[in-house]
Amino acid sequence: MTSLSKDSQPAVQPRSSLDKNLDRGFIWLTLLFALAVAGVLIWMTVVVGIGAIPAMLKYGVGFIFSSNWDAVNDEYGALPQLYGTLVSSIIALIFAVPIGLGVALFLSEDYLPTRIQVVIVFLVELLAAIPxxxxxxWGIAVLVPIMKAIGGQIYNLFGWIPIFGTPPSATGLGMLPAGLVLAVMVLPTIAAISRDALISLPPDLRQAAVGLGATRWEAIIKILVPAAFSGIVGAIMLALGRALGETMAVTLLIGNSNNISASILAPGSTISSLLALKFAEADGLQVSALMYSALLLFAITLLVNVLAEMLVRRVQRI
Amino acid sequence: MLNLKSLFQQSPITSPMTVNKSNVNQTEPVLRAENVDIYYGDFLAVKGISMDIPKNRITAFIGPSGCGKSTLLRCYNRLNDLIKIFRIGEQSKIYYHNQNLYAPDIDPVEVRRRIGMVFQKPNPFPKSIYDNIAFGPRLNGYKGDMDELVERSLRGAALWDEVKDKLKQSGLSLSGGQQQRLCIARAIAVQPDVILMDEPCSALDPISTLRVEDLLHELKEQYTIVIVTHNMQQASRVSDMTAFFNVEPTDKGGRMGYLVEYDRTEVIFQSPKEESTREYVSGRFG
Structure with a gap:
């Protein structure tokens, strides 16, 4: 490589070889970091997968359809936990998606003076930082007493609907309080990321809609929200991922009963609460069974993300 | 609906900028600005604009950056309402036919359905070509044949032949010039009275620009058009009337736009009355 003539541009020095090597080195460094993330993911899958092999060989697919968790006879199945994981997360999304979207819309419009808005945005994001x-x-201190107080009323009034079809447990623990706490936990994720998606839309879009005689409401619902759809779906999926994997709060509130009930007043359990409760004392095949359920949780999360990606692509094709 | 004669008697136009009524180019005014001051917060950005926009003519706004021509344009369909600190002077009036657009009982949404807008950057919605056109009519509760309206609007914007086989494709899949014509089609689909254009060709290549300019000549048969442009040749090619705005520094350190001269385009470009107009149109500043 010949260097360009130096004399014509005295202010420009030729790039030193150190400079060029730093440039190249930086590319390799970032590549290494990127691969490290993928590597950790694969490593985790492999470790969990190897641990799960004995249980997979013994129980096969039947593990998914069995609701036994019998350490004495070494009979295991994760159906109640799979069910509880999905139901508690769905309850969380049912509450958190509309509220979170509402918060995102409110905070992305200019309803509030900027100073107040900044404070509220900060508070919403702070909600995500609470352990x-x-x-x-908080669920035990606030939600459980409320459930104790009104759970019976709900059952008396709406007991004919299957989802309220059992009397609440005396402890007040159950699927509903767990789902509600999950809703509060994932709310900031939905609100903050949806808001980011909405405010990063080009201002021309709103002007175009308003210029055609759309009201603010029409511009939001018909143009802005569809345009930010991929970001909003991304927010919901991140929230769902958190809800599916959330352990501590759910373990404290769900009641941890190995039980499948259509009623959300009944206690249940989730895969992560099962892992948290059993893993410390488990040995032998039970450890493998727990690994197997962890792998299932992994698979559910993966499936959710793939479905979300497909949904986003389908919508974006228009 | 119109009672312009009596309106004229009630509010005689005091501005010296008003065009001679005997002008062959002059038709009845559709939009009339009277002593329009525009503020951003306490800062006076545009001062004392009085002018008439004639019906079925193309009126061009020219002037250096910051002279307030786009700001004034956006007053005509109250798009500036989106800006919180925007405010129009208390004595300022903008009449659309004989209604003051800034009267308290006027709904800005209604105004924008009659006075459409085409923006500087093509901004189709991330929807199909068909839905881009149908958006406005659907808002207005259009009951007729939507397919027919979409076709008519696209034909009106000289885009139909290029897109008739891909109406379901995204509006964003089109080229920049096609996108801008899509935006024009979208604006005429609501059958407005006036179309405001804010530098509609500044993001387009010369060929697309020419197509849009040709289109403007066809559109003025049906619509009144106001176009802001930085391109002097464009103003002289397409417009019937030209308004030259200029900007001067204020003692508070801000800049204030004002109308220098407003006349038939050939007068502005060939024998302007003001020296600054002559300098600007001949390319000596701005």
Whole structure:
């Protein structure tokens, strides 16, 4: 490589070889970091997968459909936990998605003076920083007494609907309080990321809609939210991922009963609460069974993310 | 609906900028600005604009950056309402036919349905071409044949032949010039009275620019058009009337835009009355 003539541009020195090597080195460094993340993910899968092999060989697919958890006879199945994981997360999303989207919309519009808005945005994001055990304790201190007080009323009034079809447990613990606490926990994720998606839309979009005679409401619902759809779905999926894997708060609130009930007033359990409770005392095949359920949780999360990606692509094709 | 004669008698136009009524180019005014001051917060950005926009003509706003021509344009359909600190002077009036657009009982949403807007950067919605056009009519509760309206609007914007086989594709898949014509089609789909254009060709290549300019000539048969442009040749090519705005520093350190001269385009470009107009249109500043 010949260097360009020096004399014509005295202010420009040729790039030193150190400079060029730093440039190249930086590319390799970032590549290394990127690969390290993927490597950790694969490593975790392999470790959990190897641990799960004995249980997979013994129980096969039947593990998913069995609701036994019998350490004495070494009979294991994770159906109640799979069910509880999905139901508690769905309850969380049912509450958190509309509220979180509402918060995101409110905070992305200019309803509030900027100074107040900044404070509220900060508070919402702070909500995400609270440790989950604190949420669990808050649930025990606030939600559980409320459930004790009104759970019976709900059952009396709406007991004919299957989802309220059992009397609440005397402890007040159950799927509903667990789902509600999960809703509060994932709310900031949905609100903050959806808001980011909304405020990063080009201002021309709103102007175009308003210029055609759309009201603020019409511009939001018909143009801005669809345009930010991929970001909003991303927010919901991150929230769902957190809800599926959340351990501490759920373990404190769900009641940890190996039980499948259509009623959300009944106690249940989730895969992560099962792992948290059993792993310390487990040995032999039970450890393998727990690894197997962890792998299932992993698979659910992966499936959710793939479905979300497909949904986003489908919508974006228009 | 119109009672312009009586309106004229009630509020005689005091501005010296008003065009001679005997002008062959002059038709009845559709939009009339009277002593319009525009503030951002306490800061006076545009001062004392009085002018008439004639019907079925193309009126061009020219002037250096910061002279307030885009700001004034956006007053005509109250798009500036989106800016919180925007405010129009208390004595300022903008009449659309004989209604003051800034009267308290006027709904800005209604205004924007009659006075459409095409923006500087093509800004199609991230929806299909068809839905881009249908958006406005659907808002207005259009009951007729939507397919027919979409076709008519796209034909009106000279885009139909290029997109008729891909109406379901995203509006964003089109080229920049096509996107801008899509935005024009979207604006005319609501059958407005006036179309405001804010530098509609500044993001387009010369060929797309020419297509849009040709389109403007066809559109003025049906619509009144106001176009802001930085391109002097464009103003002289397309417009019937030209308004030259200038900007001067204020003692508070801000800059204030004002109307220098407003006349038929050939007068502005060939024998302007003001020296600054002559300098600007001949390219000596700005």
């Amino acid at each position: 989950s055990v604190v949420y669990g304790l």
